[in-house]
Amino acid sequence: MLRFLSVRNLAIIDRLEVEFEPGFNVLTGETGAGKSVLIEAINLLVGGRASADLVRTGEDAASVQAIFETPDGRDVIIRREISAQGRSRAFIDDALATTIALRELGSSVIDLHGQHEHQALLDPAEHVGLLDTFAGNAELVDEAGRAFDVWVAAAAALERTRLGEREKRSRLEMAAFQLEEIDKVAPQPEEDERLGAERLVLANADRLSRLTGEAYAALYDGESAALTSLAGVWKRLGDLAALDPRFQTYLDQRDEMKSALEDLSFFLRSYSANLDASPDRLQIVEDRLAALERVKKKHGPALADVLAKRAALREEMEALQAGDERAAALAERADEARRQFETIARRLSDARRSAARKLATSLAGALAELAMPASRVDVRVTPLAEANQWTRRGVDDVEFFISPNPGEELRPLARIASGGELSRIMLALRTLSTPETTGRTLVFDEVDAGIGGAAADAVGARLQALGRDYQVICITHLPQIAARAGAQFRVAKSVRAGRTSTSLIRLDETGREEEIARMIAGAEVSARVLASARDLLQTRQRGEQTAKDARASKARQKGRSNG
Numbered sequence: 001m002l003r004f005l006s007v008r009n010l011a012i013i014d015r016l017e018v019e020f021e022p023g024f025n026v027l028t029g030e031t032g033a034g035k036s037v038l039i040e041a042i043n044l045l046v047g048g049r050a051s052a053d054l055v056r057t058g059e060d061a062a063s064v065q066a067i068f069e070t071p072d073g074r075d076v077i078i079r080r081e082i083s084a085q086g087r088s089r090a091f092i093d094d095a096l097a098t099t100i101a102l103r104e105l106g107s108s109v110i111d112l113h114g115q116h117e118h119q120a121l122l123d124p125a126e127h128v129g130l131l132d133t134f135a136g137n138a139e140l141v142d143e144a145g146r147a148f149d150v151w152v153a154a155a156a157a158l159e160r161t162r163l164g165e166r167e168k169r170s171r172l173e174m175a176a177f178q179l180e181e182i183d184k185v186a187p188q189p190e191e192d193e194r195l196g197a198e199r200l201v202l203a204n205a206d207r208l209s210r211l212t213g214e215a216y217a218a219l220y221d222g223e224s225a226a227l228t229s230l231a232g233v234w235k236r237l238g239d240l241a242a243l244d245p246r247f248q249t250y251l252d253q254r255d256e257m258k259s260a261l262e263d264l265s266f267f268l269r270s271y272s273a274n275l276d277a278s279p280d281r282l283q284i285v286e287d288r289l290a291a292l293e294r295v296k297k298k299h300g301p302a303l304a305d306v307l308a309k310r311a312a313l314r315e316e317m318e319a320l321q322a323g324d325e326r327a328a329a330l331a332e333r334a335d336e337a338r339r340q341f342e343t344i345a346r347r348l349s350d351a352r353r354s355a356a357r358k359l360a361t362s363l364a365g366a367l368a369e370l371a372m373p374a375s376r377v378d379v380r381v382t383p384l385a386e387a388n389q390w391t392r393r394g395v396d397d398v399e400f401f402i403s404p405n406p407g408e409e410l411r412p413l414a415r416i417a418s419g420g421e422l423s424r425i426m427l428a429l430r431t432l433s434t435p436e437t438t439g440r441t442l443v444f445d446e447v448d449a450g451i452g453g454a455a456a457d458a459v460g461a462r463l464q465a466l467g468r469d470y471q472v473i474c475i476t477h478l479p480q481i482a483a484r485a486g487a488q489f490r491v492a493k494s495v496r497a498g499r500t501s502t503s504l505i506r507l508d509e510t511g512r513e514e515e516i517a518r519m520i521a522g523a524e525v526s527a528r529v530l531a532s533a534r535d536l537l538q539t540r541q542r543g544e545q546t547a548k549d550a551r552a553s554k555a556r557q558k559g560r561s562n563g
Contacts, residue, residue, distance in 0.1 A: 001471045002042070002110065002441045003075070004067040009056040011037045012493065013502045021487040022439075024467030027475045027504075028482050028515055029491035034502030035475045038491070039112070039445045042066070042473075044080045046106025047099040052086035060084055068109050071439055078102065096200050110441040113430050121400070121422050122414045128352075128398035131379060133433045134362075135355030137348065144344045145392035151337035153312060157319040158330040168320050175320070178299070179313040182306060185295045192292045192303045199285045205277035212272040220265035227261055338387075345395045352381045352396055359432070366428035371458035372421065376403040378410050423449050424459060431466060442466060444474040448481055456480040460540070479519040479533065483540040488512050512537060 007016045012034050027035045041064045044050060055062045065079040079091040080102075090097045092105065121127075132141055160171065201208065219226050234254050241247040292303060299306045319330060356379035367375040378401040384390060400413040404421060413425070427447050448459055460481035466472050467486060476482055488507045493500060507515055517525045517533035 001069045001439050002066060002473070003069055005038070005041065006063075006065045007038070007041045008064075009059040009062040010041055010054055010064060011056060012500050013037055013041075014056060014499075016502065016504050018489060018504050018506070020471065020473060022471050023486040024464050024472045024484065025474070025487045025489065026482045026485040027473070027489050027491055028477070028519065030493070031477070033491045033493040035491045036445060037502065038504075039443060039475065042110070042443060043112055044082075045078045045102065046110055046112065047090075047103035050080070050082045050086070050088035052082070052084055055082055055084045068105075068441075069439070070109060076105065078105070096203075098196070110443065111430070112443045113426070113445065113447065121425060124397075124399045124412065124414055127379075127400050127413075128393055128396060130400075130429055130433075131352055131355060131359060131381075131398050132393075134359045134429070135351055137351055137355070140344070140348045140351060141393060144341065144348050144394050147337070147341040147344050148390070148392045151334065151341045153315070154330065154334040154337040157315050158327070158334045160316060160319040161327040161330060172317060172320050175313045175316045179310065179317070182295060182299060182310045182313070185291050187292055187295060187303055187306055189307060190303070192289060192296070195285050195289050195292070199282065199289065202276065202278075202282040202285060205275055209272055209275055209277070212268045212275075216265055216268040216272065219261060219268065227258070227265065230258070230261075341390075342395070345390070348394045349381065349383065349396050352394075352398065356381050356398075362432050363425070363428055366432060366462075367424065369458060370424040370428060370462055371455040372404055372424060374404070374406045376410060377401070423447055423451055424455065427459060427462060431462065439470065441471045441473060444472070446475050446477070448476050448478045452478065460484040464540075477519065479516045479536060480540075482512075482516055482519060483533075483536045488515065490515050509537075 001022060002020050005018050005020065007013045009015075016038075018038075027038065029035055040048070040054065044054075044064050045066050061084060062082045063079065065077065068076045068078060070076055077091075077093055079094075081089045081091075088099075090099060090102050092101060121130075132138065160168075217225070234251070237247055237251050237254075241251045295306055296303055299309045318326070360377045360379045363379075364375050364377045367373075367377070380399050380401060382397045382399075384395050384397055389395075401410040402413045402416065402425075403410045404416070427444070430442075444463070447463075448456055451459060456478045457480040460478070461484065463472055463474055463481065464484040474481065474485075482488055488511075489504055490507055490511070491502060491504050493502050495501070505511075513530060513533045514525070516536060517530045520533060520536075521529040
């Protein structure tokens with residue numbers, strides 16, 4: 001859950017802080033006020049691409065900082081800094097971190113659904129990814145991708161044995177040159193990650209030494225060391241256990257806890273004694289990382305890609321130099337690689353067909369809740385007959401078909417859905433694919449695009465329902481959706497001293513009435529419109545309270561029946 005967000009010098013935001021609530025939060029305000037910049041700020045915190053264009057004009061750097069509450073109840077502080085030159089640094093709990101680490105952490109706490117994401121539905125090529133997300137096929141898709149790469153590499157190696165002599169010599173020279181570049185650096189698997197971790201330790205050696213020394217003194221060696229003080233605790237606990245046996249359980253854990261604390265104290269002492277604070281070593285690590293970055297830039301982007309390129313170059317050279325026996329071995333290898341890919345792809349196809357039936361039924365049910373009650377949905381998984389059509393994602397063509405109105409035949413989704421229907425379909429898909437872990441943050445950037453009336457109210461009800469299990473943050477221009485939120489924030493743009501600046505305030509009850517009235521009528525708000533806004537708020541909030549009461553009553557009944 002995103003508890004706190006602070007933004008400095010990002011686009012048109014100079015300084016902004018906000019504390020989000022659990023449940024359903026909405027951001028409202030005029031178009032261009034800076035609402036989507038806040039979504040961009042959150043995206044940066046979970047590993048999104050940083051750019052110098054994001055830094056506010058005239059400033060040296062931008063920064064975004066947030067406090068996330070993880071599923072296990074722990075608070076994590078994430079900070080991202082971007083310089084005006086485009087350089088970016090990330091920190092997790094004040095320690096340097098990579099964007100990969102940000103993405104891994106972000107994937108465990110937040111789902112971002114962008115403003116134009118629903119346009120993916122217009123491209124049938126994207127439908128297979130949506131189905132795989134619903135089905136949880138990520139591992140199987142990765143396995144198929146790896147098998148596909150092996151097959152393609154083997155087939156390419158075989159093809160190279162059939163080249164003409166002149167082309168062979170040219171390819172050999174290029175492969176030898178590239179291989180020499182890589183071998184000169186001689187990278188090792190995951191070497192950049194290991195050296196990056198070592199650099200972090202070396203760069204913070206003084207702080208690590210101080211912290212371990214302080215911790216060791218507090219735990220073992222200081223005047224008021226914890227282990228010494230615990231002796232008195234155990235003596236009193238023994239006296240308590242003699243009077244009340246309920247203390248005996250804790251007393252029995254004494255040796256185990258003492259041993260663990262002693263192990264920690266010895267580790268702290270050993271760590272401090274063996275800490276390498278050598279500037280020479282730090283320079284060696286920096287130079288080696290620079291060399292690895294150069295080879296990654298040319299043959300990467302990741303070190304694993306460089307190592308794969310080295311292996312491929314060696315195979316290419318062997319293939320180019322191969323005779324008839326080598327060509328026969330390569331042909332056998334290519335056939336085996338294809339068979340392995342087809343085996344995995346068939347398993348993936350079976351999983352997709354099974355999930356397609358479930359997704360069609362679930363999606364139709366979800367759309368019924370979003371003011372599309374008569375919708376029929378079919379998710380069609382069609383085998384691709386020709387091998388040249390196969391991809392890393394398997395051997396299937398996946399396309400969504402829908403009939404949004406009674407009496408209409410099923411047709412390709414990309415050809416018949418309106419903008420408002422696309423928004424609702426994407427909302428339904430994303431909520432159907434949301435992980436079971438409650439407390440996650442779901443961010444929706446203008447999911448209400450192209451809808452209004454009853455459909456808008458249905459989307460608001462869906463978001464409100466999601467807010468009972470998740471934290472929902474939604475940008476909206478529709479009063480029907482804003483009125484259902486538990487917390488509403490107004491984003492406004494103003495000009496001070498010739499500079500545009502964005503501000504954000506949490507609205508109280510009166511402020512919400514005024515803001516929703518503005519959303520209904522625009523700049524001219526009459527008493528009648530204000531009364532309508534007040535009635536809309538009260539009606540939607542009463543509905544949520546009724547739902548809460550019903551859930552509480554159901555929980556009490558369940559408790560009595562279990563008792």
